[in-house]
Amino acid sequence: MRKNFMKKNRFFLLMLMVIVLCFVSSTVISTVSLYQVLQKHALKNGEIIAAGIYNDINSRLLEPVIVANTLASDHFLIELLENEEKMDAEEISREMDEYTTSYMKNFSYRTVFVASEKTKAYYTYDGFYKIMDVENDEDDVWYQKFVDSGKKYTVMLGGDEEYPDLWLIYIDVRIEDKEGNLLGVCGVSMELEEIQKQIAKYEKQYGIDILFTDAQGNIQVGSGDAKKYASFLQKLPEKIIKEDDHDDYAYEKEPESKNYTITKYMEKFDWYMVIHNLDTYAYINNYVLISANVVVFLLCLLLLGISLHVIAKRDRGLFNSAYTDELTGLYNRRAYEEGLDRIRKDVPSEKRIVVAIFDVNGLKEVNDKLGHASGDEMLRGAASTIRSVYGSYGKCYRTGGDEFVVILEEPVEKLSVLNESFEKAAEKWHGKQVAELNISYGAALSEEVCSIDEQIILADQRMYFAKKAYYQRIGKDRRNY
Structure with missing residues (x-):
């Protein structure tokens, strides 16, 4: 095996x-x-990287645009503005408060606002905020500029009045009635911190610089470190930022480098995504x-x-x-002694253990008459017979000469059946040089004695009695046979 x-x-x-x-x-x-x-498609690899960045950032920026346009087309908001002058000031303030607050909570925006064209009232999540002075107040002139531009919506960047260091993106959208008459302006503002973190992550991942500019090269969104782009923007080739390349990625090889500058137009914002120091071989x-x-x-x-x-x-x-015993393949005397030590130390006294001791009959006569090779065959036969019957239930040892020991720690309810099987197997055995095999054995159960050592002595005594009975039966002297 x-x-x-x-x-x-x-x-x-x-x-x-x-x-x-x-x-x-x-x-x-x-x-x-x-x-x-x-290698033949290096620029295409760069475009794959750029497309992944573009799609991610563009989708993040588009969300507030979509939400703001949804606000502007909401029939509930349109009806509120159409009936604004007919409603009590406290009532419309409450309605605007609930309306804008629901959008803020759903989308986690910094602000959601509505500005009325008729009354110039400015509403936020706190309800009525103020009456705008669109001609003189520098915080309100944006309204008139946007209305005069005729655009459906605009995207602007700026700080917050309460938190000047907070960088926000503002989406302003026209609100019109069915006839196209201006009712006001609504919009949302979103913090750019998460988008800036994502841009910085891409920059670190690919070893590039990413920014979003208008057509004049003014930075709209970046990872936060605008100073590092100053010299780059001054050298930005005119052919990269031009309207006839809106549908494609534009490339510019950087002098004395294998890197490229790649740009892509963002139609919804009228911006350009610019990626600088793009190594088109990085993917490879x-x-x-x-x-x-x-x-x-x-x-x-x-x-x-x-x-x-x-x-x-x-x-x-x-x-x-x-x-292992070299001749028989069973465990040897050393393994037997260590096994006994383990039982003495680790095995509970109440656990049922079976010890059986075997001794080969007639080995001396076989060695004397047929030679030690025949005696070895006899010992190997005894070992294989013992192992075939008891090996599945415990460990089999050759402890010396013609003596073998079996220790069974698994529950063996039918020990007599195993013993009977062993006797039949021994009777059937025939070697090439030795005709038959006879083995005397004795077994002892742990419940019969107080310790494993007493159990071994009892099994050895029973084996000795069986061996003595065998020699008396065949009428030969045990010492000479």
Whole structure:
């Protein structure tokens, strides 16, 4: 069984090596081929990176635009503004308070506001806030500028009156009735901190600079460090920011570098996304690096498997030489003594244990007449017979010469059945040089004595009585047979 096991292990190891080597070879070939293909499409790789960044940031910025336009087309809000002068001031203030607060809570915006064209009243989540002076107050002139622009909506950046250091994006949308008459302006403001953090994350991930500018190169959104863009914006080529490239990504090769500046127009905002220092080969290099790491990992895994196999094989050899009887393959005297020590220390006294001691009859006569090779065959036969019957229930030992011991710690309710099976197996055994096998044995149960040592003595006595009875039955002297 052990030889078959080792053969299977060697076959498995060989197959593992073949599979790993095939995988490594295919990985190297595919990596080289892909690298060559990607080299031809380096700009396309840069566009893939830029498209991912563009789609993410654009979708984040579009959300407040969509929400603000939804506000402007809400029939409830339109009716409120149409009937504003007919309603009590406290009543409309309360209605506006509840209306704007619901949007703030649902979308976590900094502000939600409504400004009336008729009364110039400015409403927020606190209800009525103030009457705007759209011609003289610098905080209110935005309203008239937006109305005069004729635009459906605008996107502006600025601080907060209460928190000047807080950077916000404002979306202003016209509110009109069915005939297209202006009823007012509504809008939302959203903090840019999360978007700036995401931009900074992309910058760190790809080693690039990202900013969003208007057509004049004025920064609208960035990761926060505007100073580092100053010299770059001054050198920004005119051909990158131009209206006839709105549908495509525009590239500009940076002097004495393999990097590019890539831009993309953002129609909803009339902005440009500008990515500076984009290494179009970064994607390729990352792929190659990952592939190389995979190959190295697999090679290390292969070496680890071989090492573990060698170590396990060596350990099995050391264990076998230290605890296994070389002739029979059973546990040896050393293993037997250590097993007894473990039982004395760790096994509860109430646990049922069976000890059986076996002694081969006629070994001396076989050695004298047929030779020690025949005697060894007889001992191996005794060992295989004992192991075949009792091995599944406990441990089998050759403790010396022609003596064997079996210790059963598993519950054995039908010990007599096992003993009967053993006697039949011994009767059926026939060797090439030895015709028959006869073994005397004695067994003792733990409940019959007080300790494992007394149990061994009792089993040995019963084996001795069985052996004495055998020699009396065949009429021979035990000392000469």
